Amino acid sequence: MDEHIYRVIQIVGSSEKSIDDAIHVAIARASKTLRELRWFEVVETRGHIANGKVQHFQVTLKVGFTLD
Amino acid sequence: MDEHIYRVIQIVGSSEKSIDDAIHVAIARASKTLRELRWFEVVETRGHIANGKVQHFQVTLKVGFTLD
């Protein structure tokens, strides 16, 4: 976080594997349309259950990116 | 909330009639430019008062939509 101006958006990633992977998925998707992503913060960690097991994890992130 | 990736935005709708209607107004407006809206969450319920009566309700929503 240096002297730039940032915009902050919220994005939700999901993964059958892990919380960490759901974060990677969300950031990979955001980086397809937004350059200069700089930091994230976990807002909420949820998930779906099917047949008594975690079906997938869902992690909501705030993601900050630099405005030129 | 299935396996997709979501973007979450905040929008404020208002209505002279009711809290429910302010939610309908906000979602109708958001759906004009965003397809694939999937869920909402009420963040804040406020309103304006004039002449000792509710002039209109204002409801702030988080709205999630699917990123392809």
Add this chain to the structure above:
Amino acid sequence: MDEHIYRVIQIVGSSEKSIDDAIHVAIARASKTLRELRWFEVVETRGHIANGKVQHFQVTLKVGFTLD
């Protein structure tokens, strides 16, 4: 919310009919002794239950009014 100075008070309204009506009841009561009510914000929504049904809704509001 323009350039005025506001005082903010908390008031609880109740209604057998609906959440919206409990808000109308609270503001109608406040306007009997306070002029220049300008806005409200819902702080809490509760209610009483009797015989397995909602007996009445109780909505706690912050209400702002202009100080001359």
Add this chain to the structure above:
Amino acid sequence: MDEHIYRVIQIVGSSEKSIDDAIHVAIARASKTLRELRWFEVVETRGHIANGKVQHFQVTLKVGFTLD
């Protein structure tokens, strides 16, 4: 809330009609298995969207009931 001891549970009701109706639905369901329900508090108000419209409202309640 008098001198009794209460247990507090969380329940989510849903309705295509309104927030108020989702609360009625949740309490009606809870009262099928629990007698002596006494009060509720709204914890969260969410909903699903389909085709750009509210499909149904979902309201999460804390519900208190008397332990004998």
Add this chain to the structure above:
Amino acid sequence: MDEHIYRVIQIVGSSEKSIDDAIHVAIARASKTLRELRWFEVVETRGHIANGKVQHFQVTLKVGFTLD
């Protein structure tokens, strides 16, 4: 989260391995007595330390299940 009515309970799972595993443990245990578990939300992540190392992770979850 479709049109059903849910009950929400809190459960704490622990694991020596990871946060993800503590979630799996909690849900596996809950599914032994409750059918129709549908979603979870992480409320709190804590743990115990012994000899300067994480002894086990403890994750508190809200878990929602369908009421018939």
Add this chain to the structure above:
Amino acid sequence: MDEHIYRVIQIVGSSEKSIDDAIHVAIARASKTLRELRWFEVVETRGHIANGKVQHFQVTLKVGFTLD
């Protein structure tokens, strides 16, 4: 809080005497039907007033117990 799995419930105790006593009352009542209570956390402290005096204290607790 060792390696066990816990269920967490909410219970409200009341006492005319003190906050501490309202906690004792809540836990004594919970222990009549639940074995293996292990910890509690105070969520909310309220009370009723009559004739300008505290009529009774009401303390809401989260209570954790071991699942076998």
Add this chain to the structure above:
Amino acid sequence: MDEHIYRVIQIVGSSEKSIDDAIHVAIARASKTLRELRWFEVVETRGHIANGKVQHFQVTLKVGFTLD
């Protein structure tokens, strides 16, 4: 909390003796000018320290009273 309309105010009581006593002090003072006090909720518990000991406890309360 029955069908009445309430006003809610905040008041801070202090006592050298105990938290409970600081609550009694605050409510006794409020009842000197306000009739029909009905309930309170503890918002914050603080205190002052002198010579390594608690000098007095300070408890901030929300207090609700009936509006006729």
Add this chain to the structure above:
Amino acid sequence: MDEHIYRVIQIVGSSEKSIDDAIHVAIARASKTLRELRWFEVVETRGHIANGKVQHFQVTLKVGFTLD
């Protein structure tokens, strides 16, 4: 904060100049009708925008004053 009993009110001040000035404005106004103001706490900092510039800052304060 010594041994006195306090009442706490909320007030909103605004200023075209700065956050600090909005606080001064709020307290100057409160002191016109209330003697013995002792402390304040910032609850919320907002403002209005016109023509792409801050039109005025609005600061909501809790203000405590001694009850005799």
Add this chain to the structure above:
Amino acid sequence: MDEHIYRVIQIVGSSEKSIDDAIHVAIARASKTLRELRWFEVVETRGHIANGKVQHFQVTLKVGFTLD
């Protein structure tokens, strides 16, 4: 806040001078691409430190603007 529909975004401004200036910087930047900005709310105030001094303030704002 009148009867319009608003979109709310988050933006972070920074300034070596002051908190107020960081707010001005954020809003000036947002107004370059968004017309009809109407209000802001401070979400978080942070900053960087170098050589034992504040290097710059960083203020996170929610900013609301009218949707036509």
Add this chain to the structure above:
Amino acid sequence: MDEHIYRVIQIVGSSEKSIDDAIHVAIARASKTLRELRWFEVVETRGHIANGKVQHFQVTLKVGFTLD
């Protein structure tokens, strides 16, 4: 709270007797190594249960002390 600069630390005291006593225990311990303790604030009140009874109360405090 006068013009001094404070450091704020967190400490957890426990007592078999009461919440008040757990606060006294925490402050007595802190005062053994820190002079100039000035105020405290209760952050969390928890406790352990054994054989269906409160085994001890645990109170987490923020404690402020003057830096010379």
Add this chain to the structure above:
Amino acid sequence: MDEHIYRVIQIVGSSEKSIDDAIHVAIARASKTLRELRWFEVVETRGHIANGKVQHFQVTLKVGFTLD
């Protein structure tokens, strides 16, 4: 915030002049005994009032510094 490990402490600075100055005061004091301060976050903004005017501002900060 790079790859280092940080310790986070809380400190309260005060100033008769402004909120910004109270932050400068707190950080200048912390830097007398702690090297490698890197960032701060405002936790709470309060102040004292005397004779109907702000006597001084008090700002509570979380301050992070690098552990070697």
Add this chain to the structure above:
Amino acid sequence: MDEHIYRVIQIVGSSEKSIDDAIHVAIARASKTLRELRWFEVVETRGHIANGKVQHFQVTLKVGFTLD
């Protein structure tokens, strides 16, 4: 959490690998200077992004240790 008195500190660990690893890193570092660490609680999970990927995770912990 038994009958001891605890001090609670905040520490931030980081890891390129995972959230779990950032926790291990923070606790390993804290145990170099503090004996008798007993528990931790996750306060915040953040991270840095470079070239559209997570560069490292940063986890802020409260860590409790026994005071003799």
